Amino acid sequence: MNSVTTIALLIAALIFVVALLYSTVGHAGASGYLAAMALFGISPLVMKPTALVLNILVAIIGTVRFYRAGFFSWRVFWPFVITSIPASFIGGALTLPVPVYKSIVGVVLLYSAVRLFFSASRADQKETTPPPIVLALIIGAAIGLLSGLTGVGGGIFLSPVVLLMHWTKTKETSGVAVAFILVNSIAGLLGHVSSVSLVPVQIVYWAPAALIGGWIGTILGTRVLPVAGIRRWLSLVLVLAGGKLLWEVIALLLHR
Numbered sequence: 244m245n246s247v248t249t250i251a252l253l254i255a256a257l258i259f260v261v262a263l264l265y266s267t268v269g270h271a272g273a274s275g276y277l278a279a280m281a282l283f284g285i286s287p288l289v290m291k292p293t294a295l296v297l298n299i300l301v302a303i304i305g306t307v308r309f310y311r312a313g314f315f316s317w318r319v320f321w322p323f324v325i326t327s328i329p330a331s332f333i334g335g336a337l338t339l340p341v342p343v344y345k346s347i348v349g350v351v352l353l354y355s356a357v358r359l360f361f362s363a364s365r366a367d368q369k370e371t372t373p374p375p376i377v378l379a380l381i382i383g384a385a386i387g388l389l390s391g392l393t394g395v396g397g398g399i400f401l402s403p404v405v406l407l408m409h410w411t412k413t414k415e416t417s418g419v420a421v422a423f424i425l426v427n428s429i430a431g432l433l434g435h436v437s438s439v440s441l442v443p444v445q446i447v448y449w450a451p452a453a454l455i456g457g458w459i460g461t462i463l464g465t466r467v468l469p470v471a472g473i474r475r476w477l478s479l480v481l482v483l484a485g486g487k488l489l490w491e492v493i494a495l496l497l498h499r
Contacts, residue, residue: 251445254279255452262301262456264477267464269309269402269417271302271424272453273395274355275477277348278484287344291394292438293446295335295428298396300450301457302425305464309418312465316415322379323401323419324426327387331427334391335434342495345488348393352485355399356478362403374410391431396424417464 261275276294285293309315339347382404390397398420405411411419432439 247445250283251448254283254285254445255448257282258297258449259452259456261477262297262453263460263463266301266305266421266457266460269305269314269419269421269464270398271298271305271396271421271428271457273298273424273428274352274399274481276449276453277394278352278481281348281352281484281488287341287348288438289441289443290348291344292432292435293442293449294394295396295432296439296442296446297449297453298394298424298428299432301453302396302421302428304454304457305421305461306418306425308461308465309414309421312418314414314465315418315422316411318373319405319411319415320419320422322374322376323383323386323423326380326384327390327397327423327427328430330384330387331391331397331430332434334388334393335431337392338435339392342492344393345492347389349485349488349492351389351393351395351399352481352488356481356485358399358403359481360475360478362406369409371409371411371415374405374408387427387430390427391434394431396428396431398424 257279258272258276261272261279265272265275273294276297277290280290280293382401386397386400389395389400401423402416402420405416405419406413
């Protein structure tokens, strides 16, 4: 077994773990896939389309399972999606310079780590109300644009917003988030469909890992599962990967 195959299998193992852990809470794992690839120095040009492809696979499973389990709210979902889809398409069509891309993804990963850590033990304590439509349209557009630019589905940003504003309960948030991730990942990939050619051949290892992890995780996620400790551990991985990307940008700037 050569070194390329060994690295591909190591990344596949990480992708499996990420897909399993993320899918338990209604996410598809894009920020985690970016983290796994960043840790092994995968090119940013490859990272974005690959993360979106894996995201779509896991989000399909999550959307079906959470919907069938009754954890989905159409009235919360639709106003965010109307503006996020075109914004994600536009974001996907934009190609950023490598330092800028790494900076944005690094911040996304660090934000994701903080979000996962501090939301680990959050409980549903207040009554929920539907989001104001105009505000939801604005938030959807902002998240969609960022999703397309970075190659994440946006659920990692949508979830804390709807929970903080008490627009949904935790389980419904998972169902809305995973469906949101699915449509935005598809829009982001279509926005730069030529980038699909950059998806490496190692996807033959990574796609099955994501599918199996997502399948197991969504089964657990639609049932009672304590995820506080898992989320906090996962946040450490994201901090390491996000910090690595930002350090590379800093080092590049210092050597100019």
